[in-house]
Amino acid sequence: MTKKSILQVNEVSLSFGGVKALKNVSFNSEEKSILAIIGPNGAGKSSLLNVINGVYKPQQGEIIFKNTVWKNVIPFQAAQSGISRTFQNIALFKGMSVLENILTGRSLKMRAGLLSQGFYFGACSREEIEHREVVEQIIDFLQIQHIRKTPVGRLPYGLQKRVELARALAAEPELLLLDEPMAGMNVEEKEDMSRFILDVNEEYGTSVVLIEHDMGVVMDISDKIVVLDYGQKIGEGTPNEIKNNQRVIDAYLGVSD
Amino acid sequence: MFYREAGQFKKSYKEDQAILPILQDKIGVVVILLIAFVAIPILASDYWLTAILIPFLVFSLAALGLNLLTGYAGQLSLGTAAFMAVGAFAAYNFELRLPYMPALVSFVLAGLTTAIVGIAFGIPSLRIRGFYLAVATLAAQFFIPWLLVKVGWFTNYSSSGVITTQPIEILGFVFDSPAKRYFLVLSIVAFLALVAKNLVRSNLGRAWMAVRDMDVAAEVIGIKIMRTKLIAFGVSSFYCGVAGALYAYAYLGSVEPDGFNLDLSFRILFMIIIGGIGSIMGSFLGAAFITLLPIFLDIVINEGAEILNLKLAAGVTSIMQLLVFGGLIIFFLIVEPLGLARLWQIAKEKLRLWPFPH
């Protein structure tokens, strides 16, 4: 049985001046699956994620998302088609509360016009409550009820990562891109985060592409792993296949922390 | 002790999203509105109304406009006075050429005209930001008054460039006393402040703040950056335009393009810095502070001199004013960038715990 793929990356190459961040990288990710991208620092993992949702424009190659070929997609289109993401360096809106941050994730679904918002009347007040309800479900799911009114800048790192995930989930994405969602977390926080990612994947059928350094976590939660090194794909397969891939062991696993 | 939300449970998201979820705040606002709408028109002298309260309200509105753009949407502008000029001269021309139009309609049209001009001058913000954007808005600050002087049509070919505003008339009712004008300005400003509050607590306001705080993340979440910025310029300029119209019609009565200079733009910028960047209330606090400070200093310095039996050289008070101004601005920029509004918030948080600090 072959599953439908939600995302195909086709021969993508990206360079910054002389630096070749990605060299002819291809892989595909199946619907409702969790795919992990691993590789040493500077391997091009974040760049790859940035190419997928249009933050970076590759010089060559294309992205196929849900059977649509993207040559030069912009982030807004990617968001509109159902991709949302988090960043390696937390990219929350510092001046806003947790609740407001998560509500921005609903932007694409809000329709109220300028006047309606100015008077907080009709479509606007209806929408604000409707979307608040959805956002509260996400807040419950990620267990951040107690901080919903807190300005995000005051939160510890681990919680900020969680809020960023909440904001991405608020868009009800079909594909979720997570750039090192567990970096800098302790074991317990990592377990929580893994649990959340698995739950999102199982309950909502959201496909996930994530970058992660913790091999234990990666082996546990991913259906498929893509290994990058110096901008090149040096391995692809199930966790078991990757564990036994000599090239990967030589380049990466052998010398890992 | 008295400022507590204990026992006030919110039963729905609607209640939780109300502008004033805490009872004490509701009472406070009602009291302020009663004083502003009832007590002041009855009690205040004409001097207070014309020299202090009306300009305070007009500046609050301009500061509010700038705060929407700079404080909420993060786009620094040094062209506030120029946009006020557009509003003032647009209202003048609407009244002049369509005399049957109620003043209120002219003010709204003046606001809309200014919004269009503001959007045009906001276009550079799509490519540049921060310091460079400020310089681009500076272009507006020099270009607009120049154009208003240069093209005689705008001032109805008044030889000096000075225009004298028509009486404010709405459907036969003439606002011919300071108290009436105060009442009109107060109503407009209170209404527009409420609209501003609504905007910043709904989707548009969140989009503004998102663009301000982290534009890449905003775009990735599906916020249209260009559209969001241009709407900010449009709405902000609308506010500044109406403020300009009121500045001419309800405060000064006659204005000239050169009166809307960079000095005025900076004054309004200082109001939001001192009052609070990204705060509706801060716009009012800042305007009050900067309108009242010179008067207050004047009294203090002159009384002080009298008591100490000193004879002050001419101009000492204005130098003192500049010193205090400069000092305060540096203080707020360094120590409390969120201004008086933030200090007020901290005081409220303390009060909520008082007298038990834990």
Ligand SMILES: Nc1ncnc2c1ncn2[C@@H]1O[C@H](COP(=O)(O)OP(=O)(O)O)[C@@H](O)[C@H]1O
């Ligand atoms: N915006 C950028 N400008 C210039 N070089 C970049 C940029 N983003 C990434 N790079 C370069 O691309 C390479 C891959 O970086 P990155 O994708 O961040 O790696 P990883 O996420 O695997 O650590 C690095 O050499 C990095 O310096």
Ligand SMILES: [Mg+2]
């Ligand atoms: Mg990275």
